[in-house]
Amino acid sequence: MTVYVDLVFFTNFAVDGAVLLTTAKVRHLRPARSRVFVAAFVGAIYAAAMFWAHIPYLYSFGAKVIVSLGMVLLSYGYGGPLQFIRNFGAFYLVNFATLGGVIGLSYLLRSTESPWGGVTYTADGGLLLEWQMQLGLFVMTFLLSLWLFRSTSETRRKRQDLEQLFWNVQIKVGEGSWEIKALMDTGNRLYDPLTRIPVMIMEASVWREQLPQGWCERLKGESADLLISELDTSSAEEYPWGNRLRLVPYRAVNGNTRLMLAVKPDAVLLSREGHPLLQVNRVLIGLDGGTLSSEGTYRAIVHPDMAHADPLTSAPSQPA
Numbered sequence: 001m002t003v004y005v006d007l008v009f010f011t012n013f014a015v016d017g018a019v020l021l022t023t024a025k026v027r028h029l030r031p032a033r034s035r036v037f038v039a040a041f042v043g044a045i046y047a048a049a050m051f052w053a054h055i056p057y058l059y060s061f062g063a064k065v066i067v068s069l070g071m072v073l074l075s076y077g078y079g080g081p082l083q084f085i086r087n088f089g090a091f092y093l094v095n096f097a098t099l100g101g102v103i104g105l106s107y108l109l110r111s112t113e114s115p116w117g118g119v120t121y122t123a124d125g126g127l128l129l130e131w132q133m134q135l136g137l138f139v140m141t142f143l144l145s146l147w148l149f150r151s152t153s154e155t156r157r158k159r160q161d162l163e164q165l166f167w168n169v170q171i172k173v174g175e176g177s178w179e180i181k182a183l184m185d186t187g188n189r190l191y192d193p194l195t196r197i198p199v200m201i202m203e204a205s206v207w208r209e210q211l212p213q214g215w216c217e218r219l220k221g222e223s224a225d226l227l228i229s230e231l232d233t234s235s236a237e238e239y240p241w242g243n244r245l246r247l248v249p250y251r252a253v254n255g256n257t258r259l260m261l262a263v264k265p266d267a268v269l270l271s272r273e274g275h276p277l278l279q280v281n282r283v284l285i286g287l288d289g290g291t292l293s294s295e296g297t298y299r300a301i302v303h304p305d306m307a308h309a310d311p312l313t314s315a316p317s318q319p320a
Helices: 005-026 033-049 061-076 081-109 135-163 224-229 233-238 304-308
Strands: 119-121 127-129 166-173 176-184 199-203 245-251 257-263 267-272 275-280 284-288 300-302
Touching (some): 005 033, 005 061, 033 061, 176 199, 224 245, 275 304, 300 304
Antiparallel strands (some): 267 275
């Protein structure tokens, strides 16, 4: 069999460089490209050395670990024992994920006449699995594996970042109480213009049974002031939440000023893992006729000022 050492060197150089850069992406590191270049060069020299000289222990488990440690150290530095161990673990995780993807995709694309094609038994009963791949197919499957791994890691990271903004919200109105999942939106700066009370947004469907019939659907396309105007004096007095209804002006996406239907609750309790329970008394709940999250992960948007409320144990009662 003819082996081209230069081809082995450049293939391993490209693969090691891609794995090191992907590891840096996963660990949110920004190493100098020159450090990654040197580390990939060392890995490529190590892979090609087996064709130049026969050294008994050069490719033992210990030698491979030492070379890997050196590549991680050259690329990302030391940064302390915990940081170094995490970088080293991520490096091997990316290696295993991409190599598994390459092997899996190659067998998926490969066709044989028999399911035992490519399987060979040795004289002493050992089992050999034949794995051959052209260079172009290897490059394609390797890049695809890297892309899949990086996409999955990035999606998971964004999901974790988003989960850090989730709050458990309990809304109290009269004798009723509703618990929903809410998202903290730092860009929500909506206030009632007269009282400067912050306004959180919630799906109107949460209060479908508490609102007048048909309001949830009509809020999608009709103005809130039209709905309130339909409540005559007698109806407003009979409606239990008549004195809690508010109209809050806001600027829509198209720049036009509209009115949002809001309800004044008795209290809103915010809870989240690692944080004390917060009670907010001065708040309005604006009702949205649509769906805030297409995946249904949250049904309300919390105003950032609400996160600065006092803990429940010391929260004073504040009139609106």
